[in-house]
Amino acid sequence: MKNISVIGSGTMGNGIAHVFAQAGYEVSLIDINAAQLEKAIATITKNLDRQIAKEVITEKQKVATLKNITATTDISSGVKNAGLVVEAASENIDLKLKIFQTIDETAPVGCILATNTSSISITKIAAVTKRPQLVIGMHFMNPVPIMKLVEIIKNPATTKEVTETIVTLTKQLNKIPCVVNDAPGFIANRILMPMINEAIYSLHEGVAGVEEIDTIMKLGMAHPMGPLQLADFIGLDVCLSIINVLHDGFQTPKYAPCPLLVEMVSKGKLGIKTGEGFYEYTTGNKDLIVSKAFQ
Incomplete structure (x- = not known):
């Protein structure tokens, strides 16, 4: 070895x-x-x-x-x-x-x-x-x-x-x-991706804004990074791919990807690697959040 x-x-x-x-x-x-x-x-x-x-x-x-x-x-x-x-x-x-x-x-x-x-x-x-x-x-x-x-x-x-x-x-x-x-999403993503997807649904349905969602999860749940910022960090295309694996694997509506996520990926807004996702970035640099893409 x-x-x-x-x-x-x-x-x-x-x-x-x-x-x-x-x-x-x-x-x-x-x-x-x-x-x-x-x-x-x-x-x-x-x-x-x-x-x-x-x-x-x-x-x-x-x-x-x-x-x-x-x-x-x-x-x-x-x-x-x-x-x-x-x-x-x-x-x-x-x-x-x-x-x-x-x-x-x-x-x-x-x-x-x-x-x-x-x-x-x-x-x-x-x-x-x-x-x-x-x-x-x-x-x-x-x-x-x-x-x-x-x-x-x-x-x-x-x-x-x-x-x-x-x-x-x-x-x-x-x-x-x-x-x-072996099971769809294993443990890490079986739990993480539905949380990210639900955060995107909350934004999509107008329950709260990007900053509010991330702040609540960071301060209320002691997460080091909010779910929407984390999605940008992972890559929205990667998130969508994993959620689709969960959806296909379990064949249940609860794993269906949020339409907003599908739309953003189709438009090439993939997060840090493209410079725009739920936040705007200096392309390729996770440390430089210029402004929120969503207001």
Whole structure:
């Protein structure tokens, strides 16, 4: 388990590569987009610098962490020596199934295949491989270098040994593992996304404004971030995708996405990454809220 491959170098992928490399593992960071890989390494470097500024790590540890990461656009060479592959591509089931078919054919025998999906069925993903007993969910929280939780999701075929291995590995990353069974949304998003959706319904129906909804949840429920700001942080398209998984999986109206959320995604108002969601931002920067998009 010395060699870890991470597929996808976006926000979650580069964060996962960061924590594995910082823990001393040799990481192959894989993405079909070379420019995205360059951006990922730059992001990891920036986050390591933040850790140095906060005296969490030293300059020497930063250098060692970056040395542990190899970026590649070749998935076959990227997984050939892996003891664990963590897929962190977009939350799209067709894409994930295609990736798992590929890595099942190219990863070494005995290699554990994990997915960072936040809602998609681990059982469905495992079914397209010839090693379902070695397939498991590792749902890291965003931002990965900071958040302690890793939601570990077993599919019915996942062996006890594989689960125990991933639990131990998670602890070695200085994270806290919580093991759950496979179900739509697992635990984190099964509870979180209906709350976000209900907050959007409250806005849509004119019960309260954006700031009022978020303030009530922050001050009244001790949440560090209000549900609408959190939705912007996650990405409204990602929220909609997860809510649709819940709706399709449980086949009950209570998980139906709010029309306002559907409308905003259709208009490209996706939150921080586009500069506008329930709030307005300097594009790509969660710290600079310019003004509320809703008045």
